[in-house]
Amino acid sequence: MKAKEAAYYRMPITDWPEAERPREKLMQYGPLKLTETELLAILIRTGAGGYSALDVARKLLHQSGGLNKLAQMDYNDILMLKIKGLGKTKAVTIAAALQLARRLQTEESRTPDLILRSSEEVANICGPKLRDLKKEIFMVLLLASNNRLIKEVIISEGVLNASVVTPREVFHEAIVGMAAAVILVHNHPSGNIEPSREDIQLTRQMVESGKAMNIPVLDHIIIAGSGFTSFADRGLISR
Structure with a gap:
């Protein structure tokens, strides 16, 4: 100096x-x-x-x-x-x-009447909100029939597991929001992009509940560090 x-x-x-x-x-x-x-x-x-x-x-x-x-x-x-x-x-x-x-x-990643066509678009919207957090956030994106984003809803903050995040909460929001489909999103504060066993189990549970209610789960995106992974892109959710 x-x-x-x-x-x-x-x-x-x-x-x-x-x-x-x-x-x-x-x-x-x-x-x-x-x-x-x-x-x-x-x-x-x-x-x-x-x-x-x-x-x-x-x-x-x-x-x-x-x-x-x-x-x-x-x-x-x-x-x-x-x-x-x-x-x-x-x-x-x-x-x-x-x-x-x-x-x-x-806000810069948003446009009015945003149509979500890919996992990259979802990551661009949710990444800035979630990637720097030190706690896990589980949110659901409510979509109209043409995949237009209706709104984002935070379901849980803290440790992600099946006892905290339930299909009842997710699909209650979907019904109230008149969603035709949903996309699940959560972050990994550790920076590890790989889905955990609990992530996979929870996603399967949500997918089955969505089928029963005729509100399909289109994808589950994990935000980790500067990257992301998509269950749909990896074949863990059938499109």
Whole structure:
């Protein structure tokens, strides 16, 4: 670290030369000219204990493992890093900004009257919501007769098993939503893309219930890390 930079990190940002302050740099040059550390410092706003907001931001990126790892964290994860100068209020601000970024990714993948024609399209919609989470989420996509997406419904959060996720819950939502078919989606926080024995057993149960109710299960998508797997593509669900 240069001596000039080290001196800046030991004084409030308000005492820096105006051209060096992250907020002023963004206003003058735009966000693309700022580093990830500087952008985080704007959210953090103030430092503590002789450290500037920029120094706190640098520590946050270092201790979280970088921006990609930070993007996977929620409010509690950020607090558990125990970074001086990063309390509850600032952790909430950062967690909210990360959630907005995830929702933007999801919205950008949507179009009005979206017709789902492939597993890739399903993964593009659900991936941004699920891939960075540290707990399992099981959701169902309700489809009209032409495979138009009606809505997404979260059925369960936490450990996925047959005692938590039941056909009754899934098909109740399908009936209420007047769905002609459904697609099941859940995530693997471990990053392992392979379906577990429980995943396969649960899917078979859902498929059989769907046949009995004349609401077919078209696919079951597992989101894991940056990838996904499709039960239908692998022949585990007959189309």
